[in-house]
Amino acid sequence: MFMFEKAVVGSRRYWMWVVALLAVIGAAFLAYLRQFDEGLVITGLSRDVTWGLYIAQFTFLVGVAASAVMVVLPYYLHDYKAFGRITILGEFLAISSVAMCMLFIFVDMGQPMRVLNVMLYPTPNSMMFWDMVSLGGYLALNGIIALVTLGAERKRVAPPRWIRPVIILSIPWAVSIHTVTAFLYNGLPGRSFWLTAILAPRFLASAFAAGPALLILLVLVMRRLTSFDAGKEPIQKLALIVTYAMIINVFFVLLELFTALYSQIPEHVVHFRFLFLGLDGQAPLVPWMWTSSVLAVVSVGLLLVPSMRRNEKVLAVTCAMVFVSLWIDKGLGLIVGGFVPSPFGAVTRYVPTGAEMLIALGVWAIGFLLVTVFYKITLSVREEVAAS
Amino acid sequence: MSITRRGFLGAAGLSALALAGKPAIEAAVGEGAQEHEAAATGTRLAMVIDPRKCLEEGDCTKCVEACHRAHNVPDLADPAREVKWIWKERFEEAFPTLELDHAPEAFHAKPVMVLCNHCDNPPCVRVCPTQATWKREDGIVMMDWHRCIGCRYCMAACPYGSRSFNWSDPRQALDRLNPDFPTRSKGVVEKCTFCEERLARGERPACVDACTAGVITFGDLNDPKSEVRALLRDRFAIRRKAGLGTKPAIYYIV
Numbered sequence: 001m002f003m004f005e006k007a008v009v010g011s012r013r014y015w016m017w018v019v020a021l022l023a024v025i026g027a028a029f030l031a032y033l034r035q036f037d038e039g040l041v042i043t044g045l046s047r048d049v050t051w052g053l054y055i056a057q058f059t060f061l062v063g064v065a066a067s068a069v070m071v072v073l074p075y076y077l078h079d080y081k082a083f084g085r086i087t088i089l090g091e092f093l094a095i096s097s098v099a100m101c102m103l104f105i106f107v108d109m110g111q112p113m114r115v116l117n118v119m120l121y122p123t124p125n126s127m128m129f130w131d132m133v134s135l136g137g138y139l140a141l142n143g144i145i146a147l148v149t150l151g152a153e154r155k156r157v158a159p160p161r162w163i164r165p166v167i168i169l170s171i172p173w174a175v176s177i178h179t180v181t182a183f184l185y186n187g188l189p190g191r192s193f194w195l196t197a198i199l200a201p202r203f204l205a206s207a208f209a210a211g212p213a214l215l216i217l218l219v220l221v222m223r224r225l226t227s228f229d230a231g232k233e234p235i236q237k238l239a240l241i242v243t244y245a246m247i248i249n250v251f252f253v254l255l256e257l258f259t260a261l262y263s264q265i266p267e268h269v270v271h272f273r274f275l276f277l278g279l280d281g282q283a284p285l286v287p288w289m290w291t292s293s294v295l296a297v298v299s300v301g302l303l304l305v306p307s308m309r310r311n312e313k314v315l316a317v318t319c320a321m322v323f324v325s326l327w328i329d330k331g332l333g334l335i336v337g338g339f340v341p342s343p344f345g346a347v348t349r350y351v352p353t354g355a356e357m358l359i360a361l362g363v364w365a366i367g368f369l370l371v372t373v374f375y376k377i378t379l380s381v382r383e384e385v386a387a388s
Numbered sequence: 389m390s391i392t393r394r395g396f397l398g399a400a401g402l403s404a405l406a407l408a409g410k411p412a413i414e415a416a417v418g419e420g421a422q423e424h425e426a427a428a429t430g431t432r433l434a435m436v437i438d439p440r441k442c443l444e445e446g447d448c449t450k451c452v453e454a455c456h457r458a459h460n461v462p463d464l465a466d467p468a469r470e471v472k473w474i475w476k477e478r479f480e481e482a483f484p485t486l487e488l489d490h491a492p493e494a495f496h497a498k499p500v501m502v503l504c505n506h507c508d509n510p511p512c513v514r515v516c517p518t519q520a521t522w523k524r525e526d527g528i529v530m531m532d533w534h535r536c537i538g539c540r541y542c543m544a545a546c547p548y549g550s551r552s553f554n555w556s557d558p559r560q561a562l563d564r565l566n567p568d569f570p571t572r573s574k575g576v577v578e579k580c581t582f583c584e585e586r587l588a589r590g591e592r593p594a595c596v597d598a599c600t601a602g603v604i605t606f607g608d609l610n611d612p613k614s615e616v617r618a619l620l621r622d623r624f625a626i627r628r629k630a631g632l633g634t635k636p637a638i639y640y641i642v
Contacts, residue, residue: 039574040538041556046468050540050553110538110553110575117518117537128517128541189511189632190547267484343549344481348468 003154006380007373013225014376021369028362031355032107040110043356048348049339051108053360056335058104060210060327061097061367062181063203065138067211068094069174070241076167082233088153090215091146092374094174098139100367107359127183134177141170146374154381178203185338193271193338196259202252203330208245210326212238213319218371220316228379232312239315243303246322250296253329275337280347285336288328295325431526433582434609434637435596436619439479439500442603449476451501454598458583460571462561471552473580474503474595483640485629501603503595504529504550504580505628505636512542512551521577527609527637528582538575547632551579582606609637 010018035042045052071090074080109115123129145167152159182200185191216238219230260268273279275289299321302308309315341347352360442448455461455474464470476499480486483500506529513523520535521542543551557574565571569585572578583593591597596606607614616639619625625639 039554039556041469041574045555047470047543047549047552048468050543105539108539110540110577111536111573112538112575114518114535114537117520117535121518121535123517123519126515126517126541128515128539132517184541185544188515188545188547189634190629191544339544343484343547344477345484346481 003150003377003381004373006377009380010376014372018369018372021365021372024365025362025369028358028365031358032362034355035107035359036112040108042353044350044352046348046350048342048346049336049350051335051339052350053331053352053356054104054108056331057360057363058101058108059181059203059334060331061100061104062135062178063207063326063330064211064214065094065097065101065135066174066178066204066207067215068142069171070208070212070238070245071215072167072174073171074237076164077171080237082231082237085228086215086219086230086234086238088146088150088378089218089375090211091142091149092378093211093215093218093371094142095139095146096367096370096374098135098142098177099370100363101135102139103363103366104360107363127180127187130180131177131184134173134180138170138173138177141166141173145170150378150381154385156385175204178207185334190343191338192265192267196256198252198255202249202256205245205249205252206326206330209242209249210323210330212241212245213322216242216319217316217323218375220312222375222379226379227383235312235315236310239303239309239319242319242322243300243309246296246300246303249326250300253296270341271337274340274347275333279341282340282347282349284349284351285333289333292325292328292333295321296329299325430610432609432637433506433527433587434607434616434639435503436605436616436625436639436641437501438603438605438641439498440641441601442501443498445601445603448601450598450600451595451604452476454594455580455583457564458566458586458594459569460558460562460566461578462558463563464558464561469553469555471554471558471578473552473578474501476500477502482628483626485631486626500640501595502548502550502628503638504582505548505634505638506580506582507637508635509633511545511547511634515541515545517541524584528584529579530581530584531578533570533572533576533578536576538577540577542577547629547634548636551577553577 031042043052043054068090071083071087075083075087106112106115118129118132145163148163149159179200182203185194186196186199188194216235219228219235219238222228223230257272260272270279274282275285276293277283278286299318302314302318302321308318336350339348340350452472452474456463456472459473461471461473478496479498479500480496482502506527508527510521510523510529513521513529516522517539518535518537520532520537521529522532523529538553540553543553554572554574554576559571559573562571583591583595586593593604593606596604605615605619607616609616611617619641620639623641625641627636627639630636
């Protein structure tokens with residue numbers, strides 16, 4: 001099924017990596033069983049900070065999933081041939097990310113066994129309903145596209161014509177998943193930090209920087225460890241995409257800062273104050289947010305200098321900086337920053353617990369395992385085609 | 389610039405579309421307003437709270453105790469994870485949008501009773517993905533603890549911090565059980581329901597009955613002869629964060 005036989009034969013190194021991931025997943029599963037038994041009390045969440053690490057990872061990973069469009073669009077819409085060999089890698093990354101998103105939502109539920117109530121009682125006025133629709137649809141679209149195009153590649157035939165409209169549909173669909181995810185937050189009265197129309201564009205800009213940055217890193221790792229070499233051109237084109245997206249993202253963040261700080265409306269300023277300076281003596285995220293900001297500025301600087309961008313060693317470091325910067329921004333600051341201070345002005349401390357971090361790590365490990373297996377299958381198919 | 393036939397037809401077509409779209413847009417934007425008009429015909433349950441009377445009672449928490457005992461609300465030690473339906477909050481924190489700069493300093497810290505506002509336009513109901521929380525025709529914002537999936541979206545949406553989540557099993561923290569009211573499982577959200585179970589029996593909410601100082605007045609906002617309307621006619625009353633358009637049904641006499 002799905003060329004899965006390719007994933008169960010591999011080198012010693014491949015198996016060691018897979019076993020390491022499975023070990024993390026196993027440990028995380030035990031932690032989750034404890035959460036399932038005792039409730040979300042084992043996390044650092046509270047009545048003031050009701051969403052934390054899980055939902056933040058979900059938000060960040062929706063972006064990584066959506067970013068597949070940055071390889072799909074040039075390749076299929078503009079016939080940009082250089083992306084031919086990496087487009088499917090982008091799609092598999094998207095599939096793995098959506099799977100992680102769904103798992104992060106699942107582990108955040110207080111009553112996980114009732115999660116299908118969302119389908120049993122479809123509620124169009126809830127953005128969470130639309131998030132389920134858009135993420136489910138995106139997973140299905142990319143699953144079909146990847147299966148069909150890789151299958152055609154294996155048989156050395158052109159993909160069937162009917163797949164093209166499906167691919168075209170996946171492009172606006174990618175934009176929709178991150179837009180709807182922004183709508184989860186920015187339609188809430190009384191949560192001033194998220195009540196900004198630029199949240200969806202900002203999500204998309206940061207996604208289109210973080211996702212391709214990760215893809216560059218994955219492709220560079222694959223060149224080192226496997227027979228697959230994407231070549232210089234697609235990496236440089238991806239780097240250009242990261243450059244534009246990261247600059248636009250930084251610009252959007254500055255727009256947010258201007259609106260809040262110039263208007264001086266307390267409920268808008270206070271969240272930024274908490275994130276960057278601390279509030280009531282509580283400053284858990286301050287070092288993180290400044291790290292994120294410095295990494296963002298330095299990475300934009302490095303990306304803008306052509307000689308730096310063209311040097312793949314520097315580019316790898318830059319991409320790691322972009323990824324970490326945006327992960328902090330979206331995977332830590334965005335969600336917690338929206339909850340502090342609370343509607344009563346309380347500054348409640350939120351620090352994820354060990355069990356919570358382990359569960360989150362486990363979901364990431366599942367994602368990495370999926371990426372590993374999918375990429376392994378892809379490479380094996382290509383090796384097989386090249387050998388025959 | 390000359391107007392070509394094609395351009396004119398295009399413009400005319402767009403105008404026609406815009407005209408056709410107008411009722412739809414009005415319907416979408418005006419939906420909230422229509423809801424409120426409809427509500428004006430039936431019963432609209434509401435509360436008027438007199439914080440000054442409450443202050444005279446000092447540290448009294450009779451209403452809180454009566455409510456929490458009637459509804460099997462656990463008494464949890466951890467304030468960050470407590471479950472509460474009605475409680476005292478500092479005035480300046482319950483009304484953060486009011487500027488209190490020149491009010492006496494002592495006034496800021498004075499406690500005031502807060503609970504679910506049973507909004508006319510409740511954001512919690514809007515966001516709930518399973519309709520586990522919904523609005524009754526008489527204005528009560530209800531909760532179905534058997535349908536709630538524990539996603540806590542309603543808690544993010546509520547601008548009043550009125551909702552509580554069961555981070556752990558609440559039954560373990562209940563020392564006295566009221567057998568006439570359900571307990572909750574872990575992982576669901578709960579809040580004040582205006583004592584709908586007592587209203588169904590023709591009784592008043594537990595907090596109203598428990599208060600001996602007459603702080604809380606409960607009644608039908610749509611009945612001009614009701615006690616709540618009489619109070620709102622005579623006294624100046626405010627609602628929490630009125631600017632958000634949620635239209636709370638809890639009024640505070642100032």
